[in-house]
Amino acid sequence: MTTKTDHPARTAGYASQAAVRARDKAAWLELFAADGIVEDPIGPSVFDPEGKGHRGRDAIAAFWDKSIGATEAIEFLFDDSFACGNEVAFTGTIRSHIGGQVIDAEGVFTYRVDDDDGKILALRAFWEAERAMQTMKPA
Template identity: 35%
Template sequence: MNLEDMPQASLNAVKAKDRAGWLALFEDDALVQDPVGPCEWDPEGVGQQGKEAIGRFYDMFMGFQDSLDYEIHHQVVRGNEAAVALTLHIMMKDGTKQESRAINIYKASENGKIASLRSFW
């Protein structure tokens, strides 16, 4: 996959609730840090390494949201990484809406897959 298309492909798969399609974008040993640093579901702040762990992360975050949409405000590609400024529009299963601004950093592997996804929010 072309690095410039990687962020939108990832976000579109999540928006479509396409778990298999989203996981297929990642290398087998990929790393997802969403968010970067310690949080409730990642107290050590090390992220999720490998497709099995990334799949569990997907199941967790999809478990509390009904739908997700997004706006990409700005994207810069340098080397094998893309930085994306975006806003996520999330409808929670309880009917509440959340808006979250984030900066996502996608690192591409030599195979054209996501080697890492780091989200700052």
């Protein structure tokens, strides 16, 4: 079970997850620093062919449209979280509902925040697309 102790990165992670569950793109974008980056998944993917990540709010907004916005719902089924320094790592599964199907991406999902106002500097997701696609099943 994920612990809920106060920690700026954990707080930002929970806020990010809540905004995604609520389908609130504006609230989600507001959580990021102006030069924040999203790497989900890390490296080249269908969302990021060059594997350089999505840096800045405009690029992060485009990522939302291509990935989060293409789903009907997203669930965060995290087993635990580990906060160190200005970062937190959540472990578990992100379940995406898309086109009448469910896909589970099991992995490690990290958030790094700045020291001043807790804005997300980096959201990085360690999961394997091929492995996730193997979990696809009707919703």
